[in-house]
Amino acid sequence: MTFYLIGASLTFSLLLNAFLQDEFSPNSDLSSWMVVLVASLLWFVCLPCVIRKKFTGVLRWLFPVSAEQEA
Known part of the structure; x- marks a missing residue:
């Protein structure tokens, strides 16, 4: 129960x-x-998605990709 409430x-x-x-x-x-x-109650699904989105945003900020590299 404590684990669920922390998450x-x-x-x-x-x-x-x-x-x-x-x-x-x-x-x-x-x-x-x-x-x-609802997202807080279903944290075991939502939290990994939130962390992934924030992590990819930081990576894109640290390592920007130019238009030439994408093609």
């Missing part, structure tokens, strides 16, 4: 931080809050 809390904090920094989604939107809550 859910970590996921909730990551998603809440991203949600509050989002300029396009109003904080009063109920459906956005529901997504944050």
